[in-house]
Amino acid sequence: MQQAGSLFVVAAPSGAGKSSLVKALLEMDSHLGVSVSHTTRLPRGQEQEGREYHFISEPEFRVMVADGAFIEWAEVHGNLYGTSHAAVGSRISQGQDVVLEIDWQGALQIKQLFPDTVLVFILPPSWEELAQRLNRRGEDQPEVIAQRLLNARQEVAQARHFDFVIINALFETAVFDLKSVVHSQRLRYAVLSKNKPAVFQALNLD
Numbered sequence: 269m270q271q272a273g274s275l276f277v278v279a280a281p282s283g284a285g286k287s288s289l290v291k292a293l294l295e296m297d298s299h300l301g302v303s304v305s306h307t308t309r310l311p312r313g314q315e316q317e318g319r320e321y322h323f324i325s326e327p328e329f330r331v332m333v334a335d336g337a338f339i340e341w342a343e344v345h346g347n348l349y350g351t352s353h354a355a356v357g358s359r360i361s362q363g364q365d366v367v368l369e370i371d372w373q374g375a376l377q378i379k380q381l382f383p384d385t386v387l388v389f390i391l392p393p394s395w396e397e398l399a400q401r402l403n404r405r406g407e408d409q410p411e412v413i414a415q416r417l418l419n420a421r422q423e424v425a426q427a428r429h430f431d432f433v434i435i436n437a438l439f440e441t442a443v444f445d446l447k448s449v450v451h452s453q454r455l456r457y458a459v460l461s462k463n464k465p466a467v468f469q470a471l472n473l474d
């Protein structure tokens with residue numbers, strides 16, 4: 269994959285507010301696109317095919333794995349999730365920045381493949397707050413929530429492997445933090461010189 273744009277990966281335990289944060293970021297930033305993953309889990313609530321996910325069966329997913337269609341994939345909460353080359357490749361090679369909302373296992377796979385990827389981990393302010401948010405969301409059965417809270421312990425422990433960590437206590441502050449991470453990546457010499465070639469040439473910078 270020819271990487272002209274930047275890749276951002278945002279991971280978090282469920283309930284930390286990752287989807288809302290990424291949604292707010294995308295609304296503020298027209299240069300950022302989101303990668304739509306494939307999953308074997310069933311659609312929830314208002315979710316639509318091709319918008320939140322591409323919903324496919326497990327056999328279909330396994331065929332894609334065998335075909336090498338995924339940049340990364342992982343089992344999360346008993347379902348399979350994967351980022352396809354198609355979801356990311358064309359955008360990145362055209363110079364667009366892309367955000368991936370995936371779990372920590374996928375994040376670390378992507379970082380190995382593309383070391384310039386910016387990994388961001390979203391933390392809840394406390395375990396109590398995480399439990400309250402999962403219950404308030406009302407999307408899952410109590411046993412699913414209990415399992416997600418158990419998984420969250422392991423997931424949060426992975427934050428140390430990420431480049432940036434954002435504590436989502438106050439939503440507006442966390443959006444600002446996320447925006448700041450994206451903005452600072454764009455100010456890196458290597459990235460800015462690619463995005464502003466005329467200025468760099470005029471200043472005899474290569």
Ligand code: 5GP
Binds near residue numbers: 340345
């Ligand atoms: P949910 O089922 O709540 O939408 O997502 C469950 C978890 O799977 C979340 O942590 C989400 O970020 C993660 N996930 C979604 N898409 C992908 C993907 O393509 N790859 C990986 N590794 N994880 C994903």
